[in-house]
Amino acid sequence: MNSQHLLARDTISKGIVWLLAVPALLIPTIVLCYIFWQAAPVLDWGFIVGTTDGAGFGVSDGIFAQLLGSLLLAVMACAIAAPFALGTALYYRTYASPRQQRLLTAMFNMLQGIPPIVFGLCGLVVLVNLFAWGVSLISGAVVLAMVVLPLLVLNTLATLERIPHGYTEAGMALGLGNGAIIGRLWLPRSWLNLLTGVLLAMARALSETAPIMFTATVFSGVVWPDSLFSPVTTLQTHIFYLAQESNDPQVISIAWGSAAVLVLLVASLGVLARLLYKLGED
Amino acid sequence: MVADLTQADCLRVPAQSLEKPSSNMEVTALQVEQLGLQLDGKVILQDVSFSLPTSGVTSVIGPSGAGKSSLLRCLNGLLTQWSGTVLVDGADSRQWRGGWDRLRRHVGLIAQKPVVFDASIRANVCFGIHGWRQRRRADELVEISLRQAALWDEVKDRLDAPAATLSVGQQQRLCIARAVAIKPAILLLDEPTASLDPRSKQLVEQSMQRLARDIPLLCVTHDLEQAQRLAGRTIFMCDGRVIEEGESNQLFSQPECIETREFLRWSVCDCN
Ligand SMILES: Nc1ncnc2c1ncn2[C@@H]1O[C@H](COP(=O)(O)OP(=O)(O)OP(=O)(O)O)[C@@H](O)[C@H]1O
Numbered sequence: 004m005n006s007q008h009l010l011a012r013d014t015i016s017k018g019i020v021w022l023l024a025v026p027a028l029l030i031p032t033i034v035l036c037y038i039f040w041q042a043a044p045v046l047d048w049g050f051i052v053g054t055t056d057g058a059g060f061g062v063s064d065g066i067f068a069q070l071l072g073s074l075l076l077a078v079m080a081c082a083i084a085a086p087f088a089l090g091t092a093l094y095y096r097t098y099a100s101p102r103q104q105r106l107l108t109a110m111f112n113m114l115q116g117i118p119p120i121v122f123g124l125c126g127l128v129v130l131v132n133l134f135a136w137g138v139s140l141i142s143g144a145v146v147l148a149m150v151v152l153p154l155l156v157l158n159t160l161a162t163l164e165r166i167p168h169g170y171t172e173a174g175m176a177l178g179l180g181n182g183a184i185i186g187r188l189w190l191p192r193s194w195l196n197l198l199t200g201v202l203l204a205m206a207r208a209l210s211e212t213a214p215i216m217f218t219a220t221v222f223s224g225v226v227w228p229d230s231l232f233s234p235v236t237t238l239q240t241h242i243f244y245l246a247q248e249s250n251d252p253q254v255i256s257i258a259w260g261s262a263a264v265l266v267l268l269v270a271s272l273g274v275l276a277r278l279l280y281k282l283g284e285d
Numbered sequence: 286m287v288a289d290l291t292q293a294d295c296l297r298v299p300a301q302s303l304e305k306p307s308s309n310m311e312v313t314a315l316q317v318e319q320l321g322l323q324l325d326g327k328v329i330l331q332d333v334s335f336s337l338p339t340s341g342v343t344s345v346i347g348p349s350g351a352g353k354s355s356l357l358r359c360l361n362g363l364l365t366q367w368s369g370t371v372l373v374d375g376a377d378s379r380q381w382r383g384g385w386d387r388l389r390r391h392v393g394l395i396a397q398k399p400v401v402f403d404a405s406i407r408a409n410v411c412f413g414i415h416g417w418r419q420r421r422r423a424d425e426l427v428e429i430s431l432r433q434a435a436l437w438d439e440v441k442d443r444l445d446a447p448a449a450t451l452s453v454g455q456q457q458r459l460c461i462a463r464a465v466a467i468k469p470a471i472l473l474l475d476e477p478t479a480s481l482d483p484r485s486k487q488l489v490e491q492s493m494q495r496l497a498r499d500i501p502l503l504c505v506t507h508d509l510e511q512a513q514r515l516a517g518r519t520i521f522m523c524d525g526r527v528i529e530e531g532e533s534n535q536l537f538s539q540p541e542c543i544e545t546r547e548f549l550r551w552s553v554c555d556c557n
């Protein structure tokens with residue numbers, strides 16, 4: 004009687020959890036399927052490696068330039084942010100007083116909460132106009148670096164936190180200084196996890212549209228930027244412009260195609276990060 | 286608090302000078318005066334005073350939680366928030382030239398829990414040696430250190446294997462080898478034979494005694510027979526204080542304090 008009662012309660016709670024969980028699983032799946040369904044007509048190898056000259060309003064050819072631009076921006080943003088993130092996290096773990104540690108944690112949690120468009124605005128005012136860098140690769144990369152910095156710092160901190168205290172202490176007991184502890188104990192032990200963080204930050208940078216829209220990108224006419232100070236085209240903004248500006252069903256399907264490629268890119272970064280993380284664990 | 290300390294001071298100094306009249310003139314390798322330690326507002330050590338001669342083994346015994354490990358961690362600067370004075374070779378350890386890192390090379394510590402680095406056995410032994418060139422040319426030193434830790438015969442054929450593949454007892458001896466490889470002038474050992482079989486225990490004890498001919502060893506142990514075997518001096522600690530200190534055979538055969546007698550007989554200490 005009693006156990007039956009318990010069983011019934013168990014079934015009910017299981018049911019409720021399922022009911023709540025199903026939409027969370029189902030909706031993204033449906034969205035993904037829909038994206039690929041819509042993208043299917045244009046998605047082929049030529050689409051990915053082709054370049055558009057802009058004359059046909061992105062209708063003709065492919066999205067190679069956009070793909071390159073997106074990757075370039077994301078890689079540069081992480082290359083700029085990663086050293087600072089590592090430095091900040093190492094400072095936090097070695098020299099910072101408890102008060103500074105609290106301050107840093109609060110600051111980066113707050114920075115993470117700032118909408119990326121605000122960074123975009125700051126970039127426009129300071130980098131594009133004040134520094135006269137113009138709408139360019141470097142402006143966009145710096146702005147994106149600001150966006151991903153908190154994520155990278157918090158990730159690096161979490162990675163360093165997972166190093167057991169006894170491990171560090173064993174190094175200290177041998178008289179190793181902070182430099183040797185960092186270089187010979189911490190980094191060899193956690194570089195895979197740090198790299199995981201960088202990949203996740205890249206995925207994040209690839210998903211950002213707002214901050215680069217008025218600091219780095221133009222609609223078309225660029226394949227490979229001539230210099231750091233040239234504008235680029237990106238997948239994110241490509242989708243935005245195509246979807247906003249056109250009623251032509253073929254243009255829309257190119258937008259879907261771009262979206263599918265972007266999703267694949269971000270997903271594969273996620274999978275790669277996951278693999279590296281697994282590697283780092285054992 | 287301050288008044289307390291000065292009072293203790295007054296009581297302590299004459300007692301000490303009666304006990305060991307020559308100790309103030311003789312150069313000691315390590316002299317601890319009124320060491321106190323609080324962690325999270327809890328008193329861990331109070332008024333700990335003793336000194337180590339320039340060679341020989343000094344054992345530290347006492348119940349679990351007496352603060353033995355904490356004491357060692359204060360002496361080599363892994364804990365720095367203690368009060369009192371620690372003189373290492375006559376110099377204040379807080380004002381040590383080159384700071385705590387240098388002091389830790391001078392006062393080696395082998396921790397209670399063995400921790401090996403994610404590297405080969407060989408690299409683990411050389412880990413504390415300065416400079417990668419010196420580490421690469423350290424073959425001889427690796428062998429000597431591993432022999433001192435009674436581990437050489439077991440690992441000589443697989444020096445490049447990851448250290449994590451060793452058993453816990455072997456890891457403990459690897460930690461000993463790692464600490465002696467940087468040639469400390471004073472060696473602190475926290476239960477160095479706790480997870481060893483009788484045979485390795487005997488070997489480690491022998492090499493400890495060999496080391497103790499040249500440098501002072503401070504060895505925490507739960508094994509009272511080991512403390513007797515190691516001879517030298519013994520310090521009995523309980524509840525963060527030194528209860529009794531003296532020549533080992535003297536302390537074990539005729540303990541002066543009632544607490545020591547109780548501890549030696551029943552392994553309990555009721556000192557508050
Ligand atoms: N980091 C810390 N923070 C707070 N209390 C601590 C800390 N480290 C140790 N203690 C406390 O200090 C006391 C002494 O600990 P310690 O490890 O020095 O004992 P021990 O004599 O080495 O014991 P055992 O023989 O079991 O190793 C214990 O009560 C312990 O709870």
Ligand SMILES: [Mg+2]
Binds near residue numbers: 353397
């Ligand atoms: Mg202990």
